[in-house]
Amino acid sequence: xxxxxxxxxxxxxxxxxxxxxxxxxxxxxxxxxxxxxxxxxxxxxxxxxxxxxxxxxxxxxxxxxxxxxxxxxxxxxxxxxxxxxxxxxxxxxxxxxxxxxxxxxxxxxxxxxxxxxxxxxxxxxxxxxxxxxxxxxxxxxxxxxxxxxxxxxxxxxxxxxxxxxxxxxx
Numbered sequence: 001x002x003x004x005x006x007x008x009x010x011x012x013x014x015x016x017x018x019x020x021x022x023x024x025x026x027x028x029x030x031x032x033x034x035x036x037x038x039x040x041x042x043x044x045x046x047x048x049x050x051x052x053x054x055x056x057x058x059x060x061x062x063x064x065x066x067x068x069x070x071x072x073x074x075x076x077x078x079x080x081x082x083x084x085x086x087x088x089x090x091x092x093x094x095x096x097x098x099x100x101x102x103x104x105x106x107x108x109x110x111x112x113x114x115x116x117x118x119x120x121x122x123x124x125x126x127x128x129x130x131x132x133x134x135x136x137x138x139x140x141x142x143x144x145x146x147x148x149x150x151x152x153x154x155x156x157x158x159x160x161x162x163x164x165x166x167x168x169x170x
Contacts, residue, residue, distance in 0.1 A: 056103030
């Protein structure tokens with residue numbers, strides 16, 4: 001894992017009234033592409049990357065249209081921001097990556113729902129082959145193995161036997 005450092009400048013007034021620059025260093029374990037990387041692990045993930053992202057983008061279109069004005073204002077503020085070009089690039093890359101991962105998650109959720117509905121209609125052997133061919137998307141919950149529920153074991157205590165005998169006489 002690559003460790004990147006981000007520098008941020010904070011202007012703080014000193015006790016004498018003048019301003020001095022202090023530098024804070026924050027370590028971040030996230031680097032551009034680290035979130036998207038988990039979506040590109042298997043050949044199927046690579047092949048389904050585009051369709052998942054496209055489907056997620058189409059599903060997000062209504063809310064993206066509603067937030068368009070806010071997004072334009074954010075870009076304008078970023079352009080006017082006094083930070084260095086490198087810092088601005090990192091912010092833009094991080095925002096693009098976050099949006100892409102959101103689109104991928106939404107698309108993968110729909111994909112999983114479609115596959116689950118399709119598997120209900122297919123014979124068990126075909127369903128098994130599909131499960132072997134198509135791995136679960138990175139955002140899916142771990143598959144809990146199915147197991148049979150056993151009948152609860154009845155334990156007879158002396159009190160329970162006594163009550164049943166008294167009830168039967170009574």
